[in-house]
Amino acid sequence: MAQWHAAMPYSGNSATACASDKATLLIHDKISCLKSSFVSQKFGARLSCFHGYPIGWTHGGITAESRVRKGIQAVLPSDAEKGGGKRGKLNKVVLAYSGGLDTSVIVPWLRENYGCEVVCFTADVGQGLKELEGLEEKAKASGACQLVVKDLKEEFVKDYVYPCLRAGAIYERKYLLGTSMARPVIAKAMVDVAKEVGADAVSHGCTGKGNDQVRFELTFFALNPELNVVAPWREWDITGREDAIEYAKKHDVPVPVTKKSIYSRDRNLWHLSHEGDILEDPANEPKKDMYMMTVDPEDAPNRPEYVEIGIVSGLPVSINGKRLSPASLLSELNEIGGRHGIGRADLVENRLVGMKSRGVYETPGGTILFTAVRELESLTLDRESMQLKDSLALKYAELVYAGRWFDPLRESMDSFMEKITETTTGSVVLKLYKGSVAVASRKSPFSLYRQDISSFESSQIYDQADAAGFIRLYGLPIRVRAMLNKDI
Numbered sequence: 001m002a003q004w005h006a007a008m009p010y011s012g013n014s015a016t017a018c019a020s021d022k023a024t025l026l027i028h029d030k031i032s033c034l035k036s037s038f039v040s041q042k043f044g045a046r047l048s049c050f051h052g053y054p055i056g057w058t059h060g061g062i063t064a065e066s067r068v069r070k071g072i073q074a075v076l077p078s079d080a081e082k083g084g085g086k087r088g089k090l091n092k093v094v095l096a097y098s099g100g101l102d103t104s105v106i107v108p109w110l111r112e113n114y115g116c117e118v119v120c121f122t123a124d125v126g127q128g129l130k131e132l133e134g135l136e137e138k139a140k141a142s143g144a145c146q147l148v149v150k151d152l153k154e155e156f157v158k159d160y161v162y163p164c165l166r167a168g169a170i171y172e173r174k175y176l177l178g179t180s181m182a183r184p185v186i187a188k189a190m191v192d193v194a195k196e197v198g199a200d201a202v203s204h205g206c207t208g209k210g211n212d213q214v215r216f217e218l219t220f221f222a223l224n225p226e227l228n229v230v231a232p233w234r235e236w237d238i239t240g241r242e243d244a245i246e247y248a249k250k251h252d253v254p255v256p257v258t259k260k261s262i263y264s265r266d267r268n269l270w271h272l273s274h275e276g277d278i279l280e281d282p283a284n285e286p287k288k289d290m291y292m293m294t295v296d297p298e299d300a301p302n303r304p305e306y307v308e309i310g311i312v313s314g315l316p317v318s319i320n321g322k323r324l325s326p327a328s329l330l331s332e333l334n335e336i337g338g339r340h341g342i343g344r345a346d347l348v349e350n351r352l353v354g355m356k357s358r359g360v361y362e363t364p365g366g367t368i369l370f371t372a373v374r375e376l377e378s379l380t381l382d383r384e385s386m387q388l389k390d391s392l393a394l395k396y397a398e399l400v401y402a403g404r405w406f407d408p409l410r411e412s413m414d415s416f417m418e419k420i421t422e423t424t425t426g427s428v429v430l431k432l433y434k435g436s437v438a439v440a441s442r443k444s445p446f447s448l449y450r451q452d453i454s455s456f457e458s459s460q461i462y463d464q465a466d467a468a469g470f471i472r473l474y475g476l477p478i479r480v481r482a483m484l485n486k487d488i
């Protein structure tokens with residue numbers, strides 16, 4: 001899932017973003033920013049890239065130069081407005097920024113190639129305070145004119161994680177969609193910031209081989225189709241870490257001095273993913289020291305721990321009777337599950353772009369929550385409702401994985417999920433022990449389970465003799481086919 005840094009070793013977590021204005025921190029660079037205008041208005045065009053060449057889509061399909069020519073026009077560097085960059089002219093670009101090597105290099109690359117101001121944007125979706133340290137200095141040193149930081153943890157969990165949890169969305173049997181859920185909240189925030197700062201373009205550091213480029217750009221399309229999108233990894237000549245370091249030195253950008261990781265990682269409050277190095281061969285077992293959120297189940301406590309999850313209408317609200325906000329609840333469960341080795345998944349998945357990839361995921365709190373919700377649904381959903389919900393969950397997960405969060409289909413399915421789980425209220429007690437999660441207790445005021453009916457003892461409601469007629473009618477098609485085969 002972590003495609004932001006897939007083309008080079010890990011150099012800081014993916015830039016993240018989106019939230020309320022109250023959680024916004026604007027850090028203005030003291031250096032003077034380039035003042036530039038948008039694409040020449042007489043062309044009414046938006047810049048993008050096609051095999052490395054800027055392309056202009058005309059508004060309404062008609063340019064001011066010609067009232068009959070329609071469709072796509074090439075806007076070559078020579079056509080760019082005076083003072084533009086090598087590839088064209090943009091006014092201001094909002095860059096999804098992590099502070100790592102690649103995004104640090106993207107800043108001067110954007111200025112050089114598009115003659116624009118660069119606003120760096122970082123969102124906190126729970127990747128950890130260490131990933132956010134020193135971003136102001138890094139952005140300034142790279143040539144950015146502004147840094148915007150937003151705390152999105154509560155929004156991420158409440159508006160993205162919880163709907164997927166309620167829907168029971170799991171991609172290809174194992175993947176709990178950690179990165180897939182985070183990208184739309186980040187991209188949404190970038191669109192918001194672009195509006196706030198008057199930017200005409202957005203940019204990301206996703207490679208051209210992964211899923212994340214699709215997730216970001218589909219969100220941009222859905223929320224502001226007028227924004228230009230610049231994807232440097234699909235345009236530039238930089239092919240790896242050494243090229244990036246050389247470019248940084250050439251443009252006086254300090255190279256981030258960090259320990260080089262052999263893995264490509266993506267972390268947020270829901271999960272931590274690992275890709276690359278020995279994991280690229282599915283035959284290799286992950287190394288014990290790779291894991292960061294969970295202890296090895298073999299090293300987990302020898303005594304089980306019981307945890308009670310309170311749920312209202314399909315969404316968790318409390319741990320052991322203590323009500324918590326969505327982000328706080330998930331954070332606490334990550335600690336509890338992590339110390340018991342809960343939530344490890346090794347998956348060979350089918351990427352949206354067509355190839356298979358192998359990733360290892362740590363989702364301790366998420367695994368506990370998924371188990372709790374499903375166990376409570378066993379009490380509150382009838383057979384037909386459960387089967388339909390499970391079938392729709394597959395499509396829901398596919399839409400989220402493919403970056404179609406703001407697709408009307410997903411939103412419509414979400415309305416169904418909200419309705420069908422209205423009575424999924426109660427509590428579930430789970431037993432955590434050395435990597436396993438087992439249900440110990442389920443309770444709900446809306447339970448469809450009736451002990452007086454299910455008991456093997458005699459019941460006034462259920463007469464066992466009625467089963468004979470039911471079986472004869474239910475099995476009639478089978479009997480008719482057998483009679484046909486035997487010429488009866």
